[in-house]
Amino acid sequence: MIEIRDLRKSFDGRTDILKDINITIKKGEIVAILGSSGTGKSTLLRCLNYLTKPTNGSIRIGTTSIDAKKHTKKDIMELRSHSAMVFQNYNLFKNKTAMENIIEALICINKKSKKDAQRIGLQLLEKVGMLDRKDFYPSKLSGGQQQRIGIARALAVEPEVLLFDEPTSALDPELVGEVLSTIQKVAQEGATMVLVTHEIMFARKIATRILFMAEGTIVADGTPEEILDFPKDERLKRFLDYNVN
């Protein structure tokens, strides 16, 4: 489903944020990316839909392959059509209601009629438990509610891959649960997901595979048990000591 080859990213041309990343992710895998802040987790995720343009390397999602050195705007659009992202800060459209946020892409991109789009919108609102807030603007919703709308908006385009960029990091602790259970619900439906998170317990619960990043490279790659219960890498051991105990 996803194939990343020799991916490198440097923002200033001197220091590499990502160094020679090679990963293959199969359909239906739920991959959690762990690591300390500043190790390139979010950058890697954002390269997958070219919100951050890599410096080198190629990315393939589904049927679209794109090379950092030579690509067109159309290639980027095509790459993005295979995935959808849930952001740390929700990034909902502030001038649109919960419902309008969800169906925006359906109307704009998929050219669905308003009626069809709203029918899909209602199903998604129900799935994330937000039916009673459908006409609320984001400013009138809590962080957890906004993020659930963010998830519904991502699901609306029926992406082959769902990308989560620290979806609970901006939330108050008491609101984390509702968002995590929504993500879990989506995971159980067999979606392919890549999830950057700090919630190690959650990663253990839903991920089928965990990548641990340090200094711009993937230093450990395995099942949750391999990574969390029998860590081999020194940096991973230190990370887990600090974050779990």
Add this chain to the structure above:
Amino acid sequence: MFDLSYFFGVFPVIASKLQVTLSLTLTAAIFSIVIGVIIAVIGYYKICFLYPITRFYLSILRGTPLVAQLYFFYYGLARVSEIVLNMKPLTAVALVLSLNTGAFMSESIRGGLLSVDSGQKEAAAMLGMSELQTIKRIVLPQAFRVSLPSLFNDLINLLKATSLAFMLGVRDIMGQAKSEGAQSFRYFEIYLAVMIIYWILVLGFSHFHKIMDRKCMDMY
């Protein structure tokens, strides 16, 4: 001294030109918003060769007096352009006012555009929306709301600036007052009436602004 009955007599005569002033304001306002949005978007995206042109345009229009622009356009350009020579004064004033106010409005709108956080644009991009769709459906509506106070400021300045139309011989409120004054020399009554009319108009605009502002606040 103050002739009350003359005042009440001349007031409706001057106010009868309200329609000229208002339609001039409205026409110029519509064109200036269009110009303002286009220039603001060019400035926002810094579109390669158009950007320096718009900066030059802004610099000229904001850096010279409106009266000078009116005279330069209507009397100056008439010497070299057949079109301007045959232009009605009212059209010329509307055109210059649109170009002038458009320059000011573009900066008001650009400020609003910059206030929309980049996260929303990333969300639109990730969904596969084009830049045009994003600016039209997400960025501009929010930018307008933020720009509303300064746009109304520009609008009020525009309304008052239409009073310069009399310099090209247009009979608006100011033009009518001038010609009344030339006959009766009762400048005190006449220009008091002019002041009051413009003042009431501006109060009306401000009230309209307040209503719109409240409506926006209720929304999101």
